[in-house]
Amino acid sequence: MSGLGLNFFRRSEPVEPAPIETNGNQPAAQRPTAPSDVPEKVQDAYGQALFLVERSPRASGALSRYCLQQIIRDFWDIDPKKQGLLAEELDLISDMIAEETRSSIQCVRDFGSIDYHFSQDRDMMVDTTIEEARMLLALVQLLFQEWYAERYKRKTRCETITRMAEIANNTYEEAIREDVLPEAEEPDGDDSADNKSDKNSDDGADNDDEPDAPKLEAVRATGS
Numbered sequence: 001m002s003g004l005g006l007n008f009f010r011r012s013e014p015v016e017p018a019p020i021e022t023n024g025n026q027p028a029a030q031r032p033t034a035p036s037d038v039p040e041k042v043q044d045a046y047g048q049a050l051f052l053v054e055r056s057p058r059a060s061g062a063l064s065r066y067c068l069q070q071i072i073r074d075f076w077d078i079d080p081k082k083q084g085l086l087a088e089e090l091d092l093i094s095d096m097i098a099e100e101t102r103s104s105i106q107c108v109r110d111f112g113s114i115d116y117h118f119s120q121d122r123d124m125m126v127d128t129t130i131e132e133a134r135m136l137l138a139l140v141q142l143l144f145q146e147w148y149a150e151r152y153k154r155k156t157r158c159e160t161i162t163r164m165a166e167i168a169n170n171t172y173e174e175a176i177r178e179d180v181l182p183e184a185e186e187p188d189g190d191d192s193a194d195n196k197s198d199k200n201s202d203d204g205a206d207n208d209d210e211p212d213a214p215k216l217e218a219v220r221a222t223g224s
Contacts (some may be wrong), residue, residue, distance in 0.1 A: 061128035
């Protein structure tokens with residue numbers, strides 16, 4: 001999980017201060033990126049939490065808890081009537097998420113006093129150690145990847161398969177048309193043959209009804 005932010009635990013040197021805008025936020029160009037469909041307010045809060053993680057763990061922790069709650073509500077479309085404390089909302093979706101993700105969330109909740117933090121109002125500034133603030137950020141990053149990024153990948157793969165099927169189906173139908181249409185344009189020879197057969201049939205029927213003239217004269221000459 002080092003790629004998800006747990007490498008924070010290995011950093012002991014102080015972070016070099018980054019330029020700050022007059023409103024106190026980190027410049028947009030220096031903010032960390034998140035999947036594009038993550039709500040903008042969550043991306044902004046995550047950037048601030050990451051910037052403050054060692055400057056003010058309490059503020060960083062509060063921002064990370066805000067991110068987690070907004071992620072849950074947005075991604076899982078939590079009914080406003082069921083929204084409450086972060087711990088309650090995590091329990092609400094527990095049966096709907098992958099086992100590995102659920103296990104990772106529980107590991108974070110079991111770390112330090114984080115589960116206590118989740119049981120408090122999201123706006124409450126509770127004491128948070130640097131390690132707890134880093135762990136909360138790691139969880140935010142995990143959910144970015146496991147939910148938003150993976151959803152985007154699934155959507156892209158499904159769209160690719162659908163497009164492939166459409167192209168293949170169109171190609172197949174075109175091949176069918178090319179094979180069938182020439183055959184449908186060839187009935188001229190068959191019709192002439194049928195007409196000839198019908199004509200012969202009509203002539204034969206007339207001969208049966210009216211005997212040939214020479215035969216009739218021969219019968220009259222014999223007096224029969």
